[in-house]
Amino acid sequence: MGRSPCCDENGLKKGPWTPEEDQKLVHYIQKHGHGSWRALPKLAGLNRCGKSCRLRWTNYLRPDIKRGKFSPEEEQTILNLHSILGNKWSAIATHLSGRTDNEIKNYWNTHLKKKLIQMGFDPMTHQPRTDFTAALPHLLALANLVDHRPPTWLDSLKAEAAKLQFLQYFLQSAPSNTGFESIDSFLNPQPLSSYPIEQNIGNQPPLLELPMSYDYQSLLSNENLNYDESKLPLMESPISTLPPLIDMSNPGDACSTSSCEGRGNSTSATSFWPEFLLDDSFMNELP
């Protein structure tokens, strides 16, 4: 099905509006109202599509539009509403008289988002940022540990893929469905008396017990990514709520742990690794 774009018609003008076009549009709407936007261009003598006319009117020509710099009050309103409504620009615009959704969206993208980032806040959640990227090289090292063969470029590829899925998992789930009641409890995990031995893989410490609050920068300062398990803190971590890392040398064991069950279809153990990496034919084609 689907609907054909209203601007498909050949010969209709696109791009910036001229003063003459503006004048025609304003004059027509002031006299007749906009009525059907599709019919308007013809009636107003404009070689534009109705959608383009509507946009020009609502975002630029409407008489009640307020132009110029956003005031600190408006800025604060946008920030407050965005923290509640997210990218619902039209909803936000209804609380700022004279401002259009497009204008607010642009202002957000060019000013407020950067401001929040510079202040150390995540512009989407409005919460203090957790620098997940700092943990990623360590994950790469961890992935090589899971697979006990010597590291190869393929291992790095797997780790890169794991990194991406790790990020995706956290961005989608933290902290609401990770079992943590608040950002604070998510970022400041409680100490554990010992590692849960049954979760260990081989002789390694439990790989998913790394807390996000650990100082990854110092851990990663060693460029060869040597993994000193004695330096791992004995902390319970939100990462323990992740599906287990799988020993890639034995994909058949992909979902052998109980923690793999009951997580729904989006966070199963197998989904932690991209499907193509679990596919033998893909592996065989590699150099």
Add this chain to the structure above:
DNA sequence: AACCACTCCAACCGCACACAC
């Protein structure tokens, strides 16, 4: 003066939804 990189914002695009027939 010329070039380049970057910012900003008007305008476009594609999708979704409500509604009429």
Add this chain to the structure above:
DNA sequence: TGTGTGTGCGGTTGGAGTGGT
């Protein structure tokens, strides 16, 4: 119920403007 139409919305883009070298 299925299909077409009108409109609104959010994401993205292109080009003008600006500042630095």
